[in-house]
Amino acid sequence: MLKQAAALGVVAMATVVGLAGCAGPNPPTPGPSTVDSSTPSSTPTLEPTLTPTPLPTPTPTATPPASHSTTRPATTTTRSTQASTQWTYAPSGGPVAGSGTAWRYRIAVEAGVAVGIGEFAQLVNSTLDDPRSWTAGGQIQFQQVGSGDAAQFTVWLAAPSTAYSMCISGGIDIRVGGVPYTSCRVGNNVVLNSSRYLNAVNNYGAPLAAYRQYMVNHEVGHRLGFSHERCPGAGKPAPVMQQQTLGLQGCVAYSWPYLDGARYSGPAV
Numbered sequence: 078m079l080k081q082a083a084a085l086g087v088v089a090m091a092t093v094v095g096l097a098g099c100a101g102p103n104p105p106t107p108g109p110s111t112v113d114s115s116t117p118s119s120t121p122t123l124e125p126t127l128t129p130t131p132l133p134t135p136t137p138t139a140t141p142p143a144s145h146s147t148t149r150p151a152t153t154t155t156r157s158t159q160a161s162t163q164w165t166y167a168p169s170g171g172p173v174a175g176s177g178t179a180w181r182y183r184i185a186v187e188a189g190v191a192v193g194i195g196e197f198a199q200l201v202n203s204t205l206d207d208p209r210s211w212t213a214g215g216q217i218q219f220q221q222v223g224s225g226d227a228a229q230f231t232v233w234l235a236a237p238s239t240a241y242s243m244c245i246s247g248g249i250d251i252r253v254g255g256v257p258y259t260s261c262r263v264g265n266n267v268v269l270n271s272s273r274y275l276n277a278v279n280n281y282g283a284p285l286a287a288y289r290q291y292m293v294n295h296e297v298g299h300r301l302g303f304s305h306e307r308c309p310g311a312g313k314p315a316p317v318m319q320q321q322t323l324g325l326q327g328c329v330a331y332s333w334p335y336l337d338g339a340r341y342s343g344p345a346v
Contacts, residue, residue: 099249099259099260099261099262099295099296099299099305099320100249100261100262100263100296100299100304100305101244101247101248101249101261101262101263101264163187163188163189164185164186164187164188164233165185165186165188165194166183166184166185166194166223166224167183167184167185167194167195167197167198167221167223167224168223169222169223169224169225169226170223171184171198171202171220171221171222171223172202172206172219172220172221173218173219173220174202174205174206174210174212174218174219174220175206175211175212175213175215175217175218175219176212176215176216176218177212177215177216177217177218178216178217178218179218179220180217180218180219180220180229180230180300180301181219181220181221181222181226181227181228181229182205182219182220182221182222182228182229182230182231182232182267182297183221183222183223183224183226183228183230183231183232184197184198184201184202184221184231184232185224185231185232185233185234186233186234187233187234187235187236187239187271189236190234190235190236190271191271191275192234192271192274192275197234198221200286200289200290200293201221201232201293202221204289204290204293204294204332205219205221205293205294205297206219207290207333208335209332209333209334209335209336210294210333210334210335211294211297211298211301211334213334213335213338213340214335214340217301228265229265229300230265230266230267230297230300231265231266231267232267232269232293232296232297233266233267233268233269234269234271234274235268235269235270235271236271237256237257237258237270237271237272238257240257240260240261240268240269240270240271241257243261243263243266243268244260244261244263244268246263247261247263247264247266248263249261249263251270253323257270257272258270258272258273258322259273259320259322259323260273260292260295260296260322261296262296262297262299262300265300267293267296267297267299267300268296269292269293269296273288273292273322274289274292277289278322280325281321281325281330282325282329282330283330283332287330287332288321288330288332290332290333291317291321291330291331291332292322294317294332294333294334295317295318295321298317298318298334299318303318304318304345304346305318305319305320305345305346306318306319306342306343306344306345306346307319307326307343307344307345307346308325308326308327308328308343309328309343309344310327310328311327311328312327312328312329313328313329314328314329314330314331314336314341315328315329315330315331315343316328316331316334316341316342316343317331317332317333317334317341318334318342318343319343328343
């Protein structure tokens, strides 16, 4: 596991933001080792962290995370993946969504994950391009680029053990009950746990596609500088920055940062 984390080249940091393995500091991001998206590539090498211009809203001051729940949420696991540390990237020429500060992003899927790069890229792109997503405020523009292009973040779909290695190397433990369970954002890395992507969680109360949209919006939200929030009240939509994977706390599942054209949020954690 430590060898895998070292291969990914993510610098370990001791201070993190939020709870349950979602957001950490900004070490250098893994960069691509190849621009060919047709075949899997080896583990990426380091490249300097990039920031958009003009600068986005600053990330809040990091605080130590609270402890995990010691009880793993119930889930039905019907599909699994095997770690390989080989990656396939979506090609360049992806969509441009929104207006304002430009955030360029890459998309990669680990070999052994039972999701094609085209399918995953379509989900990520359509989520970020949705009128309820982060571009709705008119201040953010997203552009999907290829593996050889400069980017502010990469969305990785990783096997659970790989996701754990990537996240723990940035100081974030995504395990629940000893099992790599949640996803995280470390620096420029939006790391999605393929077990959650394929199987969601029990009692989510929404289709699998909605849970996947929540995953993307939540972890990208951390990259944009947003911290965790709480359910604002029983029966209300869950804020996208609520840790919905670990329970809705009386709220109703909701995948988006905007509701009825306005930024929707809950009390800070």
